[in-house]
Amino acid sequence: PDVLGGTTPAVQATDARRPVNATSANGLPIANLTDDFWSWPLAAANNQSVQNGIACWCKSTLVGLQNLFVIWNAGAGASASKIDFFTNSATLSYFMEVGGTVSRAAFMSANVWHFVTVEYDGTQATDQLRCLVTVDGAVLASTNTTVPTSQPTPTGNAAIGGFGGSQFWVGSIGPNFF
Secondary structure (H helix, E strand, C coil): CCCCCCCCCCECCCHHHCCEEEECCCCCEEEEECCCCEEEECCHHHCCCCEEEEEEEEEECCCCEEEEEEECCCCCCECCCCEEEEEECCEEEEEECCCEEEEEECCCCCCCCEEEEEEEECCCCCHHHHEEEEECCEECCCEEECCCCCCCCCCEEEEECCCCCCCCCCEEEEEEEC
16 A cells, blocks of 8 residues: 555565555555565665664554564565564564664554654664664653664565564554655
């Protein structure tokens, strides 16, 4: 349901794993996910080592482990592991493979739309400043540990809405994924 350019690089070749297109209450296109995900080709424009970010509108059941965005070499299709942005019940976490985690519990309500972002900037001086996670425009007072000054730049694919074949996002994403 990408409304920015009419086409999107995100694909899913397996019909049974394609999210269902739907319309939100305000009339915008969204994707409803249960056991679905997209593969998103990694490129220089979306896979920087020192500064990068993710943003989207989403809602989830917040039950168990659910991956929103993953760059991982096992299951997600990347040549190396980089990050995993996920919820585990009511805890939102952004895990960096090269050593670093940002976590915050009780960040949003189940089955309610939220705008979430991750803003990574390895040039910043402290763990707290290197990675900011926001929900609905508010920077979370998260626990940041060993946030690296740079991240790998793998080739292959990222996964949106799942971990290749497991840990699916159960809810909705859209109308855009940045």
